[in-house]
Amino acid sequence: MRFHVVGLPHTSITRDFTACAFTEKVRKFAIMMKSLGHTVYTYGGPESESPADEHIPCITEEERLIAVGSQHYTMASFNYNLPHWIKFNNNVISGISERLEHQDFICVIGGYSHKPIADAFPGEMTVEFGIGYGGVFSKYKVFESYAWMHTVYGTTNTSPNALDGHFFDAVIPGYIDISEFPFRETPDDYYLFTGRMIERKGYEIAVEVCRRLNKRLILAGQGVAPSYGEHVGVVGSQKRAELMGGAIASFAPTIYIEPFGTVAPESMACGTPAITTDWGAFTETVVDGVSGYRCRTLKEFIEAAENAKYMDRAMVRQHAIDNYSLEVVALKYDKHFRRLSQLWEDGWYQL
Numbered sequence: 001m002r003f004h005v006v007g008l009p010h011t012s013i014t015r016d017f018t019a020c021a022f023t024e025k026v027r028k029f030a031i032m033m034k035s036l037g038h039t040v041y042t043y044g045g046p047e048s049e050s051p052a053d054e055h056i057p058c059i060t061e062e063e064r065l066i067a068v069g070s071q072h073y074t075m076a077s078f079n080y081n082l083p084h085w086i087k088f089n090n091n092v093i094s095g096i097s098e099r100l101e102h103q104d105f106i107c108v109i110g111g112y113s114h115k116p117i118a119d120a121f122p123g124e125m126t127v128e129f130g131i132g133y134g135g136v137f138s139k140y141k142v143f144e145s146y147a148w149m150h151t152v153y154g155t156t157n158t159s160p161n162a163l164d165g166h167f168f169d170a171v172i173p174g175y176i177d178i179s180e181f182p183f184r185e186t187p188d189d190y191y192l193f194t195g196r197m198i199e200r201k202g203y204e205i206a207v208e209v210c211r212r213l214n215k216r217l218i219l220a221g222q223g224v225a226p227s228y229g230e231h232v233g234v235v236g237s238q239k240r241a242e243l244m245g246g247a248i249a250s251f252a253p254t255i256y257i258e259p260f261g262t263v264a265p266e267s268m269a270c271g272t273p274a275i276t277t278d279w280g281a282f283t284e285t286v287v288d289g290v291s292g293y294r295c296r297t298l299k300e301f302i303e304a305a306e307n308a309k310y311m312d313r314a315m316v317r318q319h320a321i322d323n324y325s326l327e328v329v330a331l332k333y334d335k336h337f338r339r340l341s342q343l344w345e346d347g348w349y350q351l
Helices: 021-035 061-068 083-099 111-119 146-156 203-213 237-246 263-269 298-310 313-324 326-344
Strands: 002-006 039-044 054-057 105-108 125-131 140-143 191-194 217-220 230-233 250-252 274-277 292-295
Touching (some): 039 083, 061 083, 111 125, 191 237, 203 250, 203 298, 263 292, 274 298, 292 298
Parallel strands (some): 105 125, 125 140, 191 250, 217 230, 250 274
């Protein structure tokens, strides 16, 4: 199979942009598809570390920096009417046109910001291959969790058959490179919060729990430091893995409906249990009492923090390997794209 995988105009497909979940999905998706022998073309910023057969730069570094502006790249706009988005999408369309063969897959990750690309190729399948966002448009969608698929179905479909499912959508979880997250059997004496320092990410819950327990808390992410804990700012992938591996537990108490929440599986990959809320994707990624704890009251969060030190960290890591490693998830994608390939033949009636 052949894949045209589209990134974003404000990042490059390298480890320098690991804080962007969209870009990381593009980079690792290319790794997975190449590992199975497929042909992969990536389209994105000026640089790429993916093993794609060819990377097609669709924006210069100077233009990328203008697109980011004075903000962190994770805060860049997804407005496809902006000049840099228009130029980027047009360059992607031109690049795909030069390489496209009928029945190739066009894989996009930017929601409506990538819709102009799909519109340019109405005779081919455009797949939104890692949906952890709203504003979906494609006929062919891959969601990161069942929780998010049902959330999108229920909030965006206003047709008379709003509660009907779609046969050729799929749920395939997020994925991590296990080798980037070394196992730590014995943690250090601290807890960790990784993410944006906003209320909806739940960092205040981590602060309150550790304050009450008089425990050390490290917070890694963009935002203003709270009154309690050690704020280390945005960290790279290696430092993030080190912090995760050394923590007794990793807090991810997201208040909104989390589409996937990669922080939890990443922490588990180090053997570090995740402490989360009890809704959204966490109901699928966190096995309560086995790979972490799902909580609904402050008392439960405090008990989870105290009990996390007694969890079997090898079992926690194995849960991540069995469910979210590139090797496991690659086969799920391969199966789904082969399913979609049947639509060029007998579709539903394929035997």
